[in-house]
Amino acid sequence: MSIPNTVKEKTCCFSGYRPHKFNFEFNKSDLKYIELESNIISALLSSIEQGYDTFLCGGAMGFDLLCGELVLLIKERFPNIKLICVIPFSGQSKNFPAEWKERYDRITSQCDSVYKISEKFSKACFHLRNFEMVYSSSRLITYFTGRSGGTANTIALAQREKLDIINIGPEKKNKVDSTITYYVGH
Numbered sequence: 001m002s003i004p005n006t007v008k009e010k011t012c013c014f015s016g017y018r019p020h021k022f023n024f025e026f027n028k029s030d031l032k033y034i035e036l037e038s039n040i041i042s043a044l045l046s047s048i049e050q051g052y053d054t055f056l057c058g059g060a061m062g063f064d065l066l067c068g069e070l071v072l073l074i075k076e077r078f079p080n081i082k083l084i085c086v087i088p089f090s091g092q093s094k095n096f097p098a099e100w101k102e103r104y105d106r107i108t109s110q111c112d113s114v115y116k117i118s119e120k121f122s123k124a125c126f127h128l129r130n131f132e133m134v135y136s137s138s139r140l141i142t143y144f145t146g147r148s149g150g151t152a153n154t155i156a157l158a159q160r161e162k163l164d165i166i167n168i169g170p171e172k173k174n175k176v177d178s179t180i181t182y183y184v185g186h
Contacts (some may be wrong), residue, residue, distance in 0.1 A: 002136040003086060004056050006054050012047050013056040013086075013133035014153040016143035016169075026062060033089025036143070041173050042136055043141050044131075047166075048074070054082045056133045057107065061100045063143050064171040068071040068107040083111040088125035089118045117178050130154045134161055 002008065019026035044055070044067075057068035071083045078097055085108050093104040108114055117132065118125045130150065134140065138160040144151050144167050158165055 001023060002146055003056065003132055004083060004085070005082070005113060006056070006136045008136060009138050010052050010136045011054040011056060012052045012066040012139040012141060013137040014058065014064055014141050015130065015133075015151050015158075016067075017145075017147070017151060018060060021062070021147060021149075022143075028132075036168070037066070037070065038142070040067055043166050043168055044070060044074055047139060047141070048081060048129040052139060053080060054084060056137060057085050057111070058092045058102060058133060059087045059108070061096060061104075065100065065103050067106060067141065068111070069103065072107065072110050072164060082113075083107075085114045086127065086129050087114060087116050087119045088129040091121070109167055126150060127153070130159065132165065134158050135161060139164040139166065140147050141166050141168065143167070174186045 024030050024032035047124045055071045094099045117129045134157045140163045
């Protein structure tokens with residue numbers, strides 16, 4: 001399976017934490033947030049330079065939506081790139097706080113297309129979304145610190161599928177995995 005209008009070798013997906021899982025305030029007033037934005041932009045520009053032209057955003061609050069916003073920003077300079085929102089179910093943002101719902105709505109209205117996994121919520125729809133994104137991509141840009149959960153599961157799947165994994169999270173010296181490139185762009 002793969003997401004329509006994607007070429008695996010030129011497609012990159014994102015996976016990272018929700019806002020409350022970061023060890024800093026997830027807003028522009030925090031210097032670590034600004035550094036995160038800068039690192040995402042560097043990873044995106046590097047990916048574009050290497051021929052990636054399609055980016056898959058899962059639409060979750062936090063890292064996913066931030067990456068989607070930054071792809072749209074970069075798209076002003078590189079109009080040939082595409083942003084596809086891969087949403088797990090209709091109404092994903094229904095219970096988001098107002099700020100995140102606005103961000104979600106802006107991204108899904110400005111992206112090139114929206115690919116919906118399911119009409120209705122189910123426990124499996126998030127896993128299916130991650131599965132579809134990984135199987136449609138050859139690169140994963142992530143923010144990962146070693147915490148268990150959806151991001152860890154997505155990275156494990158990406159490793160099995162031999163995706164190029166770029167982690168812009170802090171390197172864990174005692175948990176370095178040779179299949180993950182730790183990236184700090186400045």
